[in-house]
Amino acid sequence: MAGARATHDPGAAAGSAHEPPARGVTFWLCAYALLVLFMGTNMPSPLYRVYQGEFGFSPLVVTLVFAVYVAALIPSLLLFGPLSDVIGRRRVLVPAFLLAVLGAAVFALADGTGWLYAARVVQGVAMGLGSGALTAAMAETEPTGDRARAVVVATGCIVVGAGGGPLVAGLLAEYAPWPLALVYLVEIVAIVPALYGVSRLPDVSPAVRWRPRRPQVPRSIREPFATASVSSFLAWAVTALFLTLVPSYASALAGTANVAVAGGVVSLLFAASAVVQLRGQGQEASGAQRRGLGLLVVGLVLLVTAGEARSLPLLLVATVGAGLGQGLAFLGAMTAVSEVAPADRHADIMSTFYLLTYVGTGAPVIGVGLLATRVEVLPAVEVFAGALAVLCLAAFVRLTLGSRGLVAEPSGMPTP
Template sequence: MTLTSSTSRTGLRFWLTAYTLLILLTGTNLPTPLYRGYAERFGFSPLMVTVIFAAYIAALIPSLLIAGPLSDAVGRRRVLIPAVGIAALGLVAFALADGTGWLFAARILQGLALGAASGPLTAALVELEPSGNQRKAALVATAASIGGLGLGPLLAGALAQLAPAPFVLPFVVELVLLIPAVFAIFGLPRAATTTRWRPRRPQIPPQMRAVFAVSGTASFLAFSVIGLFLALLPAYVTLLSGSTNLLLGGALVALMLLCSVLAQICGYGRSAYLLSRTGLPALALGLALLAVAGELSSLPLVVTASVIGGIGHGLVFLGGLTAVNEAAPADRRAESVSSFYVIIYCGVGIPVIGLGVLAANIGLITAVRDFALVVAALSVGMLVALIRTRRRTAGSATSHQESVSEEG
């Protein structure tokens, strides 16, 4: 009876921790369908939108590198409680925003909060999974992360379109949704011991650098598409359709990310090579369709591109993470995965600045077309590199096996 009760409590903590990760990601992506409205209110260009978006990534990456090891040393609670407090401050800053400076401050606060929380929450999911199933914990963490990316634009778009105070209400609702997250964090086990912490930059073990290079580059490309969708897709859809419906742009971002989650669930347990080999051409096709959609002003093509691109993103992401997990030495897995996530967040934040510069000079539709075609071509190039690396590895393994047989 006591054992069953303990397992039940651990299961509840597990799902509340997943909820916390989901809601934090939801909050950081509430501004996505609102950027066009902010641009009209405060008088800035798509380039400024991408710079504001990148400020979030610039704050997130160092926070991620510092807070993960810190939580290992001092315990999850001590890092997560201030992280949720900082996230709440970011929401308040958005709700009170009356100028561009407020948007920068809010995004920086959100980046610090998510960077501090994502590593400890992911680790807590592994520690709290009742049966010790690390694959299940990893899948739940991935689904919660990508699900939050999609839920944020959908929730904000719906509230902004259908309810009053479009630039205030979404953030107030998110503050309310954070309340259970606070209780979830206080319900986490206390750290049994604390150790001395010192910052250290992540490094890639030499034996996995080739795998990391291929998987990291492919995932960088996949997440550059996420940056495009989160920062500029709602404005792009408005130009194509002529509709000012804020829900439409948010719904298409959510659709893309929902397809990514479903692709990861369906691809779970498959080999890293198969996932990436299937995902890269899907990603390229989705981007090509997005480029054509701009030329034809076709909203149905944007929907199709969102679905196919989302599937490609999900498979490439899962394939890259699986490859890194498999190749990393057991005693350096967390360090290797942290480095992988840094590459991902760079993919979200850096290319979109170039897209913003292009949009300011040649127009948003043309810029999205050119960006999509370049990333599609690079995705095809990565597919070729992946296949060649696989054949080279297989050939080396065969030669080694033949040599051993001859010696025997």
């Protein structure tokens, strides 16, 4: 099958209806597009309290709005993850960003709860189409062919976008006119250069007919893929738990309803993540994951302690600790998967990796939201934080034992 797949060479113009720009320009356009994609899907986070006041819905609705996003995202990854490996990155990414524009427009026009559900469904499909294809395109177009550098830039774009979205949305909603419309108009404007960039990728004619199929990981890479996916799952599960709680915690502890404060504290986590990823470039993948998992446990313990003590400074320290852990664990996991993913199935493998990651993102948000309808929020947080801490420790032990085994038996190391 691999021999029948289309070959992607973004630096070659032959046979393409679209003359691609130089590899370096293509790479950075794809990086910008990945940043914008994640920024847009995270912009609504600090605004749900505003929507709640405008539309008069219960806190459970916030959970359900997030749940429909995950419910749209996962099937989209399953159906379309391998698609760009067959028909080319451009033919997948242009529709993805057109859907991102549509999602932002639906949010901007929202005048009821139903519009929020619809917008999040559209955003979920856009993310499912675009995330794996963009990551694969970056690996292919890195000017020197350095996959490790492409991973560092991609993970940096993801966390900066995910953190920048809430910060920009919070600032605009608090200090600019039209708080529930201007945010999304800015997003649409930001998407335009991204859409231009992906539209200039080579147009590849499909060599085989695409058919939806279940995710498949080659047997030769299943062990490193599974280990890395668990680390990424946990990194983003802890992140989601913080994103669920930190905005309301910070506003309550600071005694303010300022939306920008909520967005700023959320961005603190992603800023810490981005910094540690930039400084962690070149780290061995397993070691980065182990250090990240350890810091995630510290962040979880401090989060629960901050809630019990009602301490804003402790909450900020917990947020930074979780951000550092998330950055290291996610960078190590992405590096491990990118190193072993076959070139002709890169988008397919990365989409499966993202699928498992997004399940981690959704579980705490939905779980805490549902549990909080029966008990107080703090006990619900303690339950999920405790469970995640135990899982992080188990993954840490597994990685440590696995690394020792590889050192003892170097012949058993998987070949990228």
